[in-house]
Amino acid sequence: MPRVVIALGGNALGKTPEEQKIKVRNAAKSLIELIKQGNEIIISHGNGPQVGMINIAFEEASKHNDKIASFDLPECTAMSQGYIGFHLQNALQAEIYAQKKPWYVATVVTQIEVDKEDKAFKNPTKPIGSFYTEEEAKTMMASDPSLVMKKDANRGYRRMVPSPKPVRILEKESVVSMLDHEFIVVTCGGGGVPVVREEDGSYHGVSAVIDKDFASGILAESVHADYLFILTAVDRVAIHFGTPEQQDLPKMSVEEAERYCEEGHFASGSMLPKVQAAISFVKAGEGRKAVIASLEKAPLAIKGESGTIIYKD
Numbered sequence: 001m002p003r004v005v006i007a008l009g010g011n012a013l014g015k016t017p018e019e020q021k022i023k024v025r026n027a028a029k030s031l032i033e034l035i036k037q038g039n040e041i042i043i044s045h046g047n048g049p050q051v052g053m054i055n056i057a058f059e060e061a062s063k064h065n066d067k068i069a070s071f072d073l074p075e076c077t078a079m080s081q082g083y084i085g086f087h088l089q090n091a092l093q094a095e096i097y098a099q100k101k102p103w104y105v106a107t108v109v110t111q112i113e114v115d116k117e118d119k120a121f122k123n124p125t126k127p128i129g130s131f132y133t134e135e136e137a138k139t140m141m142a143s144d145p146s147l148v149m150k151k152d153a154n155r156g157y158r159r160m161v162p163s164p165k166p167v168r169i170l171e172k173e174s175v176v177s178m179l180d181h182e183f184i185v186v187t188c189g190g191g192g193v194p195v196v197r198e199e200d201g202s203y204h205g206v207s208a209v210i211d212k213d214f215a216s217g218i219l220a221e222s223v224h225a226d227y228l229f230i231l232t233a234v235d236r237v238a239i240h241f242g243t244p245e246q247q248d249l250p251k252m253s254v255e256e257a258e259r260y261c262e263e264g265h266f267a268s269g270s271m272l273p274k275v276q277a278a279i280s281f282v283k284a285g286e287g288r289k290a291v292i293a294s295l296e297k298a299p300l301a302i303k304g305e306s307g308t309i310i311y312k313d
């Protein structure tokens with residue numbers, strides 16, 4: 001049975017819990033369809049908008065109410081894993097019930113080890129939270145000099161935080177055991193909670209957000225997946241994105257994808273990590289394929305009728 005890791009984009013999950021519930025309900029239909037087609041699925045998801053929202057909500061509230069504490073990014077990622085996992089479980093269970101299938105679904109709060117010396121800690125590149133105008137971003141940076149705000153793929157300005165590379169999934173054995181027992185598993189949400197290892201063998205959370213595309217790549221590697229599906233807000237990967245020359249690509253060989261990366265076609269922090277994760281996954285094993293597609297058109301992408309497929313020549 002083909003094993004498929006499906007990464008759902010944080011931006012593709014909508015801006016509010018209500019919007020997310022609707023999007024997740026639609027996604028659940030596609031995900032269950034995949035199982036009915038004979039695939040085993042493992043679900044991961046992003047949390048860029050959500051982790052930023054949770055973080056700023058506690059920070060703002062704590063300024064006005066001394067009974068409310070502010071929470072650092074690892075705790076905010078853990079909270080986002082909980083509430084996005086809740087919506088996914090709820091939507092998948094409704095679909096499973098409607099189809100009278102004997103399937104079970106569970107979310108694993110997942111920690112991912114990162115290197116404490118990772119250079120990313122000194123160069124924040126991961127966009128989180130809402131989009132702002134240039135003027136709003138400048139005002140925010142002036143009132144809080146620790147904030148880094150940068151353009152995100154020509155969609156506006158966003159807060160940037162460090163995004164170290166994922167090294168190891170601490171809950172890998174739990175995930176594999178649940179897969180062995182035929183669970184549908186939601187794991188590595190928001191790229192996983194970033195933790196570093198201390199000399200005494202303990203781990204503690206660090207203030208960063210791991211890119212969920214890279215985390216999904218190591219998840220796919222760790223569970224020996226056959227396919228990596230990265231679902232986002234656009235139907236296909238494009239070259240000359242956002243210009244009159246934009247060309248949407250139904251497929252890319254690994255060599256072409258590497259060339260397009262070098263030529264700068266993919267925005268860092270958004271499309272670039274998806275393409276890089278797809279390349280690494282496809283290159284590392286025989287017969288593997290990666291697909292980047294939209295959440296809405298996932299059922300078509302599964303049949304090869306939408307999305308961009310990345311393959312080894």
Ligand SMILES: Nc1ncnc2c1ncn2[C@@H]1O[C@H](COP(=O)(O)OP(=O)(O)O)[C@@H](O)[C@H]1O
Pocket residue numbers: 008009010011012046048153231232233234236237238239240241265266267269270271272
């Ligand atoms: N070359 C490109 N082709 C397609 N989309 C691109 C490209 N470069 C940047 N993008 C933007 O990247 C977005 C996907 O990244 P992002 O929103 O961070 O993903 P996620 O769904 O994981 O949150 C697309 O919706 C699109 O706006």
Ligand SMILES: NC(=O)OP(=O)(O)O
Pocket residue numbers: 008009010011045046047048049190191209210211212213
């Ligand atoms: N953590 C993360 O990569 O989230 P997004 O997919 O929302 O950017």
